[in-house]
Amino acid sequence: MTRVALIDDHESVRLGLEAACANAPATDVVFSGSTVTEYLGWRSRSRASPADVVLLDLTLGDGTTATENVLNLIGDGSSVIIHSVADRPAAVREALAAGAAGVVSKSARIDDVLSAVRTVSRGEPLNNVEWASAVEGDREFADAQLSARERDVLRLYAAGLPLKIVADRLGVAYSTAKENITRVRVKYVEVGRPAPTKVDLLRRAMEDGILAETSADAPPSDSERSK
Structure with a gap:
């Protein structure tokens, strides 16, 4: 209910x-x-x-x-x-x-x-x-000034991949991927668009067109999503 x-x-x-x-x-x-x-x-x-x-x-x-x-x-x-x-x-x-x-x-x-x-x-x-x-109607609203690496991490993480798989996909350490997500959250707070949860990060990625970006990365498989 x-x-x-x-x-x-x-x-x-x-x-x-x-x-x-x-x-x-x-x-x-x-x-x-x-x-x-x-x-x-x-x-x-x-x-x-x-x-x-x-x-x-x-x-x-x-x-x-x-x-x-x-x-x-x-x-x-x-x-x-x-x-x-x-x-x-x-x-x-x-x-x-x-x-x-x-x-x-x-x-x-x-x-x-x-x-x-x-x-x-x-x-x-x-x-x-x-x-x-x-x-x-307002690109300032949708611009958190993310770096290219931060956008890559956010795109994969918001698409549903666990952070460990995101790190493996991008060839970086888990701690590096985690640090990137932390910086992403801080930047969104700084522009008045907090994203404390993964659902919030998904919304921000969609708002900024990050999920629509082309990439050589394949979509996450069912086995990856379940990890």
């Missing part, structure tokens, strides 16, 4: 999402409200576990910013999907940089919204037209 919280200052939007989630299998709306403060207050009073996924409107009426809302929700233990109109790419990029798992337009079909919730609840990166448009 995926526990979902809806935070939007438009009641009609929340009611529509509540109805859709009620009809969706394995989806439970545990909170519906207009601000992140209300949600966190409910959490404190009820001592309920954090929602697995929060559908968050980009701009709320209480004057809070996308960055602080996303950071507060992630810090509380939830994944965040921005659910908003697609005419504010700069604000969307701000939310993504703060750690939001992705963005779904309010004009999207409800099935697409529910699909996004399921994807993020599984810990998978959410990639869609809205997400791609927001990233493509």
Whole structure:
């Protein structure tokens, strides 16, 4: 069962999402409200576990910013999907940089919204037209100044290879590959795009087009992935 919280200052939007989630299998709306403060207050009073996924409107009426809302929700233990109109790419990029798992337009079909919730609840990166448009519009957002070696290590590691296999593929010591991944994480933090987990590194590699780079390296085999 995926526990979902809806935070939007438009009641009609929340009611529509509540109805859709009620009809969706394995989806439970545990909170519906207009601000992140209300949600966190409910959490404190009820001592309920954090929602697995929060559908968050980009701009709320209480004057809070996308960055602080996303950071507060992630810090509380939830994944965040921005659910908003697609005419504010700069604000969307701000939310993504703060750690939001992705963005779904309010004009999207409800099935697409529910699909996004399921994807993020599984810990998978959410990639869609809205997400791609927001990233493509700002190359500074997508540039962590990685070296060629760091890009090679990240590409193989994010593609699913264990770090030891990455080292073997590149002909370097395991400690060298590990140091490269550490430097990659530090560089992403420095540009406001932290990547503490392997899923986060996959998202960063996709954002920067690193997984799409051509290489003589063959895709990882099933035996390599299992090591």
